[in-house]
Amino acid sequence: MNKNIIAIAVASAGFIIGLAFLGNAIKNRNKADNTISVTGLGSKKFTSDLISWTGNFSRNSFELKSAYDQLAEDRKVIEKYMVSQGIPKKDIVFSAVDIQKQFNYNNNADGGSSQTFAGYQLSQSIALQSKDVAKIENLSRNITEIINLGIEFTSAAPNYFYTKLADVKQEMIADATKDAKERAEKIAENAGADLGDLKKATMGVIQITAPNSNEDYSYGGTYNTTSKEKEASITIKLEYVVD
Known part of the structure; x- marks a missing residue:
């Protein structure tokens, strides 16, 4: 009998404690x-108060030295033109020369193909970055003046930033x-x-x-x-x- 009473008492106490924890959990959840x-x-x-612009120029020749000499001459002309437009020489950055071999590909009568050497293509890029946004914008839009100097030149669209x-x-x-x-x-x-x-x-x-x-x-x-x-x-x- 005593064991049963004790068991019931323990179970009741556990039930009450459980209700207390549940009530506290609900209270905290609501809170x-x-x-x-x-x-x-x-x-x-x-x-934007900063502009970045790049251009690219190239030369083609069967002789590597000839293509390089022509590209070097173009670089001088471009640099001179940029300076004449008010660009400080220190702001003009030329990349390294990229050299690519060119080939012509032909289909043979027997269904095969062949390739023949078509010369060297040397290219180089120029990059400008300046806070004089209007000046570089104008330069990028009037790049035909460089083309008129006999240089194969392509201009990329400017990129704008804010410092x-x-x-x-x-x-x-x-x-x-x-x-x-x-x-x-x-x-x-x-x-x-x-x-x-x-x-x-x-x-x-x-x-x-x-x-x-x-x-x-x-x-x-x-x-x-x-x-x-x-x-x-x-x-x-x-x-x-x-x-």
């Missing part, structure tokens, strides 16, 4: 759910945080609650696109370099306790 999460946006438009991006990012973070907090305050007000302490803040990656474009954002961040005018944006996610 954890008593939060709101909001996302704020910060954005800013700006104009004060860190300052822009700080401003956007402040704006995004303010926007998120205002959203949280409005939600709490409409719910008849008080906004409590900030529990967590998560910052997204910076996205830089051309203004009014349909460029896609990427998980690791987007950086448009083809547009001189840019628009940057960043998101901040805040989680608050609601009292």
Whole structure:
């Protein structure tokens, strides 16, 4: 009899303790759910202050030395032209010479194929990087002047950058945080609650696109370099306790 009473008492105590743990868990769960999460946006438009541009020129010849000498002469002409356009010589960077053998491929009457040597193609590139965006832009658009000098020259589209991006990012973070907090305050007000302490803040990656474009954002961040005018944006996610 005593053993049965003791067993019942132990079981009852265990049941009561279990209810206490369950009640505390529910209470903590409800407390954890008593939060709101909001996302704020910060954005800013700006104009690039750094431009990068490259061009390429080449020569073809059956004689390697002849092609190299012609390319060297072209390099002098290009450098002289760049300096005449106000480009400091120290800002002009020429790459190493690239040498490629060229071949002509022919189909034989028996169904086979053969190749014949067609000479050497030597090419070299020139790169400019400057904060004088307008000057380099104008240079890249009027590159036909170099072609008119008898040089086989191709121009790439310029790339645009901004050197004060860190300052822009700080401003956007402040704006995004303010926007998120205002959203949280409005939600709490409409719910008849008080906004409590900030529990967590998560910052997204910076996205830089051309203004009014349909460029896609990427998980690791987007950086448009083809547009001189840019628009940057960043998101901040805040989680608050609601009292």
